Amino acid sequence: xxxxxxxxxxxxxxxxxxxxxxxxxxxxxxxxxxxxxxxxxxxxxxxxxxxxxxxxxxxxxxxxxxxxxxxxxxxxxxxxxxxxxxxxxxxxxxxxxxxxxxxxxxxxxxxxxxxxxxxxxxxxxxxxxxxxxxxxxxxxxxxxxxxxxxxxxxxxxxxxxxxxxxxxxxxxxxxxxxxxxxxxxxxxxxxxxxxxxxxxxxxxxxxxxxxxxxxxxxxxxxxxxxxxxxxxxxxxxxxxxxxxxxxxxxxxxxxxxxxxxxxxxxxxxxxxxxxxxxxxxxxxxxxxxxxxxxxxxxxx
Amino acid sequence: xxxxxxxxxxxxxxxxxxxxxxxxxxxxxxxxxxxxxxxxxxxxxxxxxxxxxxxxxxxxxxxxxxxxxxxxxxxxxxxxxxxxxxxxxxxxxxxxxxxxxxxxxxxxxxxxxxxxxxxxxxxxxxxxxxxxxxxxxxxxxxxxxxxxxxxxxxxxxxxxxxxxxxxxxxxxxxxxxxxxxxxxxxxxxxxxxxxxxxxxxxxxxxxxxxxxxxxxxxxxxxxxxxxxxxxxxxxxxxxxxxxxxxxxxxxxxxxxxxxxxxxxxxxxxxxxxxxxxxxxxxxxxxxxxxxxxxxxxxxxxxxxxxxxxxxxxxxxxxxxxxxxxxxxxxxxxxxxxxxxxxxxxxxxxx
Numbered sequence: 001x002x003x004x005x006x007x008x009x010x011x012x013x014x015x016x017x018x019x020x021x022x023x024x025x026x027x028x029x030x031x032x033x034x035x036x037x038x039x040x041x042x043x044x045x046x047x048x049x050x051x052x053x054x055x056x057x058x059x060x061x062x063x064x065x066x067x068x069x070x071x072x073x074x075x076x077x078x079x080x081x082x083x084x085x086x087x088x089x090x091x092x093x094x095x096x097x098x099x100x101x102x103x104x105x106x107x108x109x110x111x112x113x114x115x116x117x118x119x120x121x122x123x124x125x126x127x128x129x130x131x132x133x134x135x136x137x138x139x140x141x142x143x144x145x146x147x148x149x150x151x152x153x154x155x156x157x158x159x160x161x162x163x164x165x166x167x168x169x170x171x172x173x174x175x176x177x178x179x180x181x182x183x184x185x186x187x188x189x190x191x192x193x194x195x196x197x198x199x200x201x202x203x204x205x206x207x208x209x210x211x212x213x214x215x216x217x218x219x220x221x222x223x224x225x226x227x228x229x230x231x232x233x234x235x236x237x238x239x240x241x242x243x244x245x246x247x248x249x250x251x252x253x254x255x256x257x258x259x260x261x262x263x264x265x266x267x268x269x270x271x272x273x274x275x276x277x278x279x280x281x282x283x284x285x286x287x288x289x290x291x292x293x294x295x296x297x298x299x300x
Numbered sequence: 301x302x303x304x305x306x307x308x309x310x311x312x313x314x315x316x317x318x319x320x321x322x323x324x325x326x327x328x329x330x331x332x333x334x335x336x337x338x339x340x341x342x343x344x345x346x347x348x349x350x351x352x353x354x355x356x357x358x359x360x361x362x363x364x365x366x367x368x369x370x371x372x373x374x375x376x377x378x379x380x381x382x383x384x385x386x387x388x389x390x391x392x393x394x395x396x397x398x399x400x401x402x403x404x405x406x407x408x409x410x411x412x413x414x415x416x417x418x419x420x421x422x423x424x425x426x427x428x429x430x431x432x433x434x435x436x437x438x439x440x441x442x443x444x445x446x447x448x449x450x451x452x453x454x455x456x457x458x459x460x461x462x463x464x465x466x467x468x469x470x471x472x473x474x475x476x477x478x479x480x481x482x483x484x485x486x487x488x489x490x491x492x493x494x495x496x497x498x499x500x501x502x503x504x505x506x507x508x509x510x511x512x513x514x515x516x517x518x519x520x521x522x523x524x525x526x527x528x529x530x531x532x533x534x535x536x537x538x539x540x541x542x543x544x545x546x547x548x549x550x551x552x553x554x555x556x557x558x559x560x561x562x563x564x565x566x567x568x569x570x571x572x573x574x575x576x577x578x579x580x581x582x583x584x585x586x587x588x589x590x591x592x593x594x595x596x597x598x599x600x601x602x603x604x605x606x607x608x609x610x611x612x613x614x615x616x617x618x619x620x621x622x623x624x625x626x627x628x629x630x631x632x633x634x635x636x637x638x639x640x641x642x643x644x645x646x647x648x649x650x
Contacts, residue, residue, distance in 0.1 A: 071410065073406050076405065076408050085397060087396060087400055087401045088398070099303060099307070100304055105407070140401075
C-alpha cells in the first residue's frame with residue numbers, strides 16, 4: 001500500500017512538434033479515486049493513453065503498479081481501460097462481448113460481468129450497436145472490471161450519459177472499485193458530478209498539470225479571502241494568491257496556504273471543488289516558474 | 301483470441317469457403333470433360349507421334365471458349381482477398397476506435413495481430429493451394445492448345461504461384477492497413493502495390509531459371525524446294541511445342557541477322573543473282589522458281605547454311621520457375637507482415 005499505484009515523473013508525449021502533455025508529475029496512492037479534469041484537448045486522453053500503454057512516453061517516466069506501461073500482456077492484465085466513447089464491436093451481441101472478454105483475459109470473472117450487466121438491466125442478446133449510451137458505458141465498465149484489474153482507467157466515461165445514467169454509472173463504478181480495492185483514475189470535463197466520488201484531483205490544461213493533490217487537503221488549503229485592499233495586498237509569506245477580484249474598497253481573493261490566516265480584518269470562507277478547478281484552469285500557464293509552492297503573484 | 305478472430309471473420313470464412321468450393325467444382329467438371337474431349341480428339345496420341353496436331357488442338361481451343369471464365373476469377377482472387385479481407389483488418393479497428401478495446405485486453409496487441417494473421421492467412425493459403433493444384437490438373441489437357449503451361453494467363457493460376465500471390469496480396473493489405481489506418485486508402489494502395497509488383501513479373505519470369513539454347517544449322521540449298529515460302533514456314537520447329545520460346549535469331553553465312561519472316565527467294569537471290577521467280581497466277585499461289593534455275597543456283601549454295609539459335613524455357617522448368625517466383629513473393633510477404641506487426645506493437649514506451 002506504500003508504493004503509489006500510479007506515478008508519473010516529468011512525463012510527456014509529443015505528436016510531431018506538438019506536446020499533447022508535458023512535464024506531467026503525479027503520484028496516486030493505491031485504492032484512490034482520482035478525477036482528471038480539464039477542458040477538451042487539455043491532454044486528459046493523452047495522459048490515460050500513456051498510462052495504459054497505448055501511447056509511448058516521449059519523455060519522463062511512468063509507472064502503473066510499479067510497472068512501466070507497455071503492450072506486454074503481464075502489464076495489460078493489471079489495468080482495466082474504458083476508452084473514450086466506450087468503443088465496442090457494434091456487430092457483437094452483449095453476450096459475444098462477454099465471450100470476447102473471457103477469450104482475451106486469463107483472469108476473467110464472468111460471474112462479476114454478468115452480475116454487473118444484470119444490475120444495469122442490459123439485455124445480453126442485444127447487439128452493441130443498438131445499445132443506449134448508458135448501456136454501452138455499463139458494458140464497457142463490466143468488461144474492464146471483469147478483467148479483475150488493479151488499476152481502472154476511464155476516459156470521459158460520463159460524456160455521453162444523461163444525468164440519471166451518470167449517477168447510475170458512478171454508483172456501479174464506486175461500489176465495484178471499493179469492493180475490489182481498485183485504484184480508479186477517470187477523466188471528465190464535468191466537475192460537479194465527481195465531487196461526490198473522487199478523493200484525488202488532477203487539473204490539466206494545455207498539456208500541463210495545473211494542480212494535483214488529495215481533494216480534502218486541497219479544499220482545506222484553498223479559501224476565499226475578502227477584505228479591504230490594504231489588508232488583502234499584504235499576505236503573509238507562504239500564502240499564494242490565485243485570483244483577485246476587486247469591488248469598491250473590497251477585494252475577494254482565492255488563496256492557497258498551509259496555515260491559518262490570522263488577520264482579523266479578513267473574512268475567510270471555504271472554496272468548493274468547482275470554484276477550485278475553475279480558478280486553476282483560468283490562471284495563465286505557469287511556463288516559467290514551478291506551479292506550486294512559490295510566489296507567482298496574482299493577476300493585477 | 302481464436303474465438304475473437306472467428307467471431308469477427310466468420311462471414312469472410314463462409315464466403316471464402318463457398319468461393320473455393322464453387323470454383324473447385326467447376327474445375328473438376330471442366331478438367332474431366334477436357335480430358336474426355338482431348339482423348340476423343342486424339343490429342344495425346346497425336347502429340348506422342350509428333351505429327352501435325354493443329355486440327356485436334358483447334359478443336360480443343362474452341363471447346364475452352366465455351367466454358368465459364370474461371371481463369372479470370374482465379375487471377376482476381378488474391379487481389380480481392382487483399383483488398384476486401386486484409387486491407388480492413390487493422391484500419392477497421394482504428395476507424396471504429398475498437399483498437400483501444402482490443403489492444404488493452406490482457407492478451408496484448410502482439411498476440412492479437414499474430415494470431416489474426418495466422419488464422420486468416422493459413423486457411424486462405426490452403427484454399428489458394430487447392431485452387432492452384434486443381435487448376436494445374438484441369439488445364440493440363442488443354443495446355444497444348446494454348447501454347448503450353450507457360451501461357452501468361454494460366455501460369456499465374458497453376459501450381460504454387462497462386463499461394464504465393466495470395467499470401468503476398470494479404471500481406472500488402474494488412475501492412476497498408478496497419479500503416480495507413482484508413483480502410484479505403486488501404487484498399488486503393490493494396491490494389492496499386494499488388495498490380496505494380498505482379499505485372500512486371502511477366503517480363504522477368506523467363507529469367508528465374510537459366511534458358512535452354514538450341515542452335516540449328518539449315519543448309520541454304522534446303523530453301524530451294526520451298527522458295528516461295530518464308531524462313532519460318534520452311535522448317536518445322538525443333539523446339540518442343542510446350543516450351544516457352546524467348547528468342548529466335550537466324551543469321552546468314554556471313555553472320556548477318558535474317559528475319560524469320562523474310563522470303564526464301566530474297567535470301568537465295570543474294571547468292572544466285574540470276575534467280576527468276578515465277579509469279580503464281582492466283583493470289584494464293586506462292587511464287588516458285590523453275591527447276592533449271594534451282595539447278596543453276598545449287599552450286600552457289602554449296603557449304604553455305606543459315607544458323608538458327610533458339611533460347612527457351614523447357615516444359616521441365618515449370619516447377620523450378622514456379623518455386624523461384626513463389627519464394628520471391630513469400631519473402632516480400634514476410635517483410636510486409638513484419639512491418640504490419642511492428643506497426644501494431646511499436647507503441648512501446650521510449
